[in-house]
Amino acid sequence: MADNKRDYYEVLGVQKGASDDELKKAYRAMVKKYHPDLHPDDKDAEEKMKEVNEAYDILSDKEKRARYDQFGFAGVDPSYSAGQGGGGFGGFSGGSYGGFGDIGDIFESFFGGGFGQQTRSNPNAPRKGQDIKTAVQISFMEACKGTGVDIRVNRLERCPDCGGTGARAGTSAEICPDCRGTGTVRVTQRTPLGVFQSTKSCDRCGGKGKVIKDVCPSCQGQGRVRRVLSKNVSIPQGIDDGQTLRITGEGDCGLNGGQNGDLIIRVNVRADEMFEREGFDIYSEVPISYMQAALGDEINIPTIDGSVKYRIPAGTQNGDTFHLRGQGVPRLYRSGRGDHHATVRVVVPKGLSKKQADLLKAFDDSLDDRNRPDKRKFSDWFKS
Ligand SMILES: [Zn+2]
Ligand SMILES: [Zn+2]
Incomplete structure (x- = not known):
């Protein structure tokens, strides 16, 4: 890059022996010619201005000018002597704006903020409307099966009277x-x-x-009016607590023909007494009797589809879990379902009569090591 740099005197259009006054004059002329405020969005002028600033920065400084006269760019540009970003002779701010002394300060003060701020936002550019955020609450089962909910939306819509122009109907801006x-x-x-x-x-x-001379009375010239409306939103099956739905284009109306914002709905799902959910799997507990556990039985397991018959084997233990494949929650926006995991809880009978207690004791006495392996283990443990 530095290789095709133009000579600093050439950049300012002065002779090598130019006086300070001549330099200053030349610099002013160049600023008038290339100042970015006079050439918005003109990359060429911006480059020229940089070049001019750099040249003036060096030549207006006695020491730097002397080094430049003697050594050329190598005398003033750090990149020549010490590579990129190296120290070199220092003192030169690498061609960026600013750092050009008193004259720079004067420019700063009357151009307000100086160079490099030419990109003003265009007030006529299309702008997207704001997103609107809201929340709904649904039941556990509604989340599993999907549902429709009515929500109230308070949004800005294109003014129907002026069609968004802001000028009274029949007139225009x-x-x-x-x-x-x-x-x-x-x-x-x-x-x-x-x-x-x-x-x-x-x-x-x-x-x-x-x-706008004759302002639209409905929107006061804004082109948009606020409206509260009710909207039926369908909640897809499989949605989970805390997830959001985005409905494109249902937020605030855009400006200058920009697209509408979106409607973002956070879905809160109420907990269920019977079921717990993790991802698309459901967990539940099923109470069974001591006898059902010991002998096995066909039990009813409640699922989100209703009661499902399931045969548990003889010798089922408290806390054993049975898995019903594909009977959990439908996967959101996909096919297939999670599983249902049912954990059995053996309910110990309470308030037994004397007769029941005697029967139970007699039954327990009849158990041997084969029926209850841990009985032996415990007695062995006490013996030792
Ligand atoms: Zn209007
Ligand atoms: Zn104007």
Whole structure:
């Protein structure tokens, strides 16, 4: 890059022995010619301005100028002597704006913020409407099966009376007389360096280039009106607590033809007494009797589809879990379902009569090691 740099004197258009005054004069002329405020969005002018600043930065400094005269760019540009970003001779700010002394300060003060701020946001550019966030609460079962809910939406819509123009029906916005529709006005400023012209956003029309004389009474010229409406939203099966749905284009109306915002609905799912959910699997507990556990039985397992018959084997233990494949929650936006995991709880009978207690004791006495292996283990443990 540095290889095709132009000679600093050439950049400013002065002789090698130019006096300070001549330098200053040349610099002013170049600034007038290439200042970015006079050439918005002109990359070429911006590059030229950088080049001019760099040249003036060096040549206006006695020491740097002397080094430049003697060694050329190698005398002033750190990248020549010490590679990228190296220290070198220092003192030169690498061609960026700023750092050019008193004159720079004067520019800063009257161009307001200086260079590099040429990208004003265009007030006529299409802008997307705001997203609207809301929440709904549904039951556990509704989340599993899907449902429809009515929600209230409070949003900005295109004004039906003016069609979004903001001008009273039958009239239209007019070209702004201050800026003649350009949205910008020229500002002339006198400074010690001469007269400068710059542009700024037109105050009268806010940069839009148009003014509304006869404002639409329905929207006060905003082009949008607030409306509260009820909307039926279908909640897909498989949704889980805390998940959100995004309905594209159902938020606030966009501006200048921009697209509408979205409607974002957070779904809160109430807990269920019987079922717990993890992903698309469901967990539940099923009470069984001591006898059912010992002898096995066909039991009823409640699932989200209702009661399902399931045969548990003889010798089922408290806490054993049985898996019903594909009987959990339908997968959101996909096919297939999770599983249902049913854990049995053996219910120990309470309030036994004398006769029942005697029968139970007699039954327990009849058990041997084969029926209850842990009985032996415990007695062995006590013996040792
Ligand atoms: Zn209107
Ligand atoms: Zn204007």
